[in-house]
Amino acid sequence: MSISNKYSRFISILSLILFVSNELCLCMPSKLLNATLNGEAFSPAVATWYGSPTGSGSGGACGLENDVIYAPYNGMISAGNGNLFRSGAGCGTCFMVKCTNNPACSGYPIRVTITDECPGLCNNDRIHFDLSGKAFGFLAKPGRGDELRKAGRIDVQYTSVQCHYDSKIAVKMDAGCNAYYIAMAVENVNGDGEINRIEISAQGWKPWASMQRKWGETWIFNVPSGTTGPFSVRFTDRSSRSVVAYNLIPRNWAPGKKYYSNINLP
Template structure:
C-alpha cells in the first residue's frame, strides 16, 4: 500500500468512462472514484477496482471501501496517485456519525491497493452508444466486468463467420468498430483483460436488430 491524496466529489453522472447514471445503481451503488492519469490511463483504467482507507484523520475508521474507477481527474497533479472518490465512498471510510466531518476535510492521505472487482451474480452488459444507428458502425460501453475490471482488447464476432473484427477504444469504457458489409449479427464479443490477460466470449449478445442507446446483457463474466 502507498500513501496518496484523496478528495471528495459527487460523481453522479458516470464521468469520462461513459457509465452514465448507472454509477448510482447496483452493483456500483455510488461507490466510485475518478483518478488522475496514472489511474485513469487515458480510459484504459476504466472499470478497475481499488480498496482505499484512511487512518491519519481523527474521523477515519480505518475500514477499507472498494471503489470502481468511472471518471478521470485531469487537474489532479498534487500526488503521483490521486483519487477523487464519491461523497458516499468518502463517508464509508469514517467512524460512525463522523461521515460529514470526514467529508469536510476535503482532501486527506489514504492507503490504497488494486483489488479484483466483484459484482457477484451480475453479468457483463453492453450498452450501445446513442450515436450507433448505422448498420455499418457499432459502438457500445462495457460494464460490470469482474476480476481485472479494465479491458485490453475487444473483438466483435459475426455469427456467420469466424473472422473477428477488432474494436478500438472510442473513449473510456466505450469501444467501436466499422462492420464490413456482409457481416451480419447476432454478434458475439470477445473480451481480454489488462492485468491477467484472461479472455471470455459473450456469445450472440448483440442481436442482429440492435438499436442505439439500448442495453444487452450477457450470460457470462470473469
Template sequence: MFNYLITLAILFVVSTKYCFCMDSQSLNNSFVSGFSPAVATWYGSPNGAGSGGACGFANDVANPPYNGLISAGNQNIFKHGQGCGNCYQVKCTENPACSGFPIVVTVTDECPGTCNNEAFHFDLSGKAFGYLAKLGQADKLRNAGRINIQYQRVPCKYNTGITFKIDTGSNANYLAFSIEFVGGDGDIGSVELLPSKPKGSLYMQKSWGCTWKVGIPVGTNGPYSVKLTTIESRSTIIATNAIPGNWSPGKYYHSAANFS
C-alpha cells in the same frame, strides 16, 4: 555432490510439474499485497454517486453494482482511459473521523489538473468518501475536504454479467458500445466482435473511455458474440450472443459471462 545433484533433480521435476514460473506480465502484475499512500478528495453532493463521464458509464454509477462507490483518478490511476473499471481498496486512519476499514471503489472518471500534483489522487464520490468514516461521522470527515488515505489494487467482483451499452450514434454500418461491470482485472485491452454470419472476427478500436467501435460490413449479421481480453493478466472470455441481431442504439444488453 551426489546428494546435491539428486536435490536439483527433484527441484526440477517439482517445478516443472507445478509450474513455479512467472512470465513478465505476472512479475509486473498490479495486484500487489499491501497498502500504499495516496490522497483523497470528494466531489459532487455529500451523498452523491459521482460521475462515469470520462469512462462512458454516465449515470450508471448510481445504480447497482457500482452503487455510487466510485472514484475519479489522476493519470497514474485513470491511465488515459486504460484505468477505467479498475477496482481499489481505500481506507483512512489519520483523521479522527476515519473508520480505518477499507471500502472498494471502481475508477469511472478522470481527475485532471491539480490532482496530478500527487503521485496517486483519488477524487471520490461524496457517498464513497463518507463510507470511509466512523458511523455518524461522515459529514465530519467530508468537512476535512482532503485527507491522506491508503490504497491497493484488488480484483473487481460483481454479481452480474458483463454489460454492453450501445452508443446512441450506432447504425447498421457502425456499432459502438461501452463495456461495464467487468470482473477480475476490471479493464479491457482488446475487443473482437464475432458475428453469426459470416464467421470471423471484427477487431474493434477503442473510441474513448470504455467505449469501443467497429464498422459493420454489408451482409454481416448478428447475434454478435464479443471476445474480451484484459490488460493486466491477458485473460480472455467470450460473451456468447450477447448482442442480438436487432440491437438498438441506447439499449443495454446483459451477458451471462464475466471474469472471476
C-alpha cells in the same frame, strides 16, 4: 453503572459491530479481507470528493454515464488522476481505500471502481482518488461522514484488488450508433476490471474482427455493409484471460440499450 447506562453502552457497541460488518460485506469479498486489512499491502495516496455530499458520482470519461448509481457499482466509485485513469485503460479497475489520519476516519477499507478521470490539479499528486460524495463518506466512522467531507482533502492508503461483482458483463450501446457503426461501453467486468482487447463477430463470420477503444470503456466498430447480427463479443483482460459472450448484441439491437451476457471473467 446503572442498567440504563449498561444498555446504552451495549447498543452503541452493537451498532459499531453491525456498521463494520456491513461495510466489509458491502465493499469487500471475504477472501480479500485478510490481505486488504494488512497495512503492509497499502500505499499512500490523496483523496478528495466531488458532486453532492451523498451523491454517487458519474461514469464520466469512462462512458458509464449514470449507470454507476445502480448495482453493481452502487455509487462506490472514484475518478482517478492520470496514474489511475491511464488514458482510459484504468476504467473499471478496483481499489481498496482507507483513511486513518483524521479523527473521523474509520480505518476500515472500502472498495471503489475507477469510472472517471480527475485531470488538472489531481495530477500534482502521484496517486489521487476523487471519490463520489457517497464513497468518501463511507471512509468515516458511523455518523461522521459530514465531518470527514468538511476536511475536503485527506491522506489515504490504497491497494489494487480484483473486481468481484454479483453481475455479468454488460454492454451499453451509445446513443450515436447506427447500422454501420457500433459504439458500446463495457460494464461489470470481474478480475482485472481492465479490458485490454475486444473482438466482435457476426453470425456467419469465421474470423474475429478487432474493435477499437474510442475513450474510457467505450469501444467502436465499423460494421461491414450488409451485416445485421446478432454479434458475439470476445473480451480479453490485462492478464490475457478471454471469455466469449455469444450473440450478446441481438439482430434488432438499438442505440441506448443495454445488453447483458451470461458470462464474466474469474
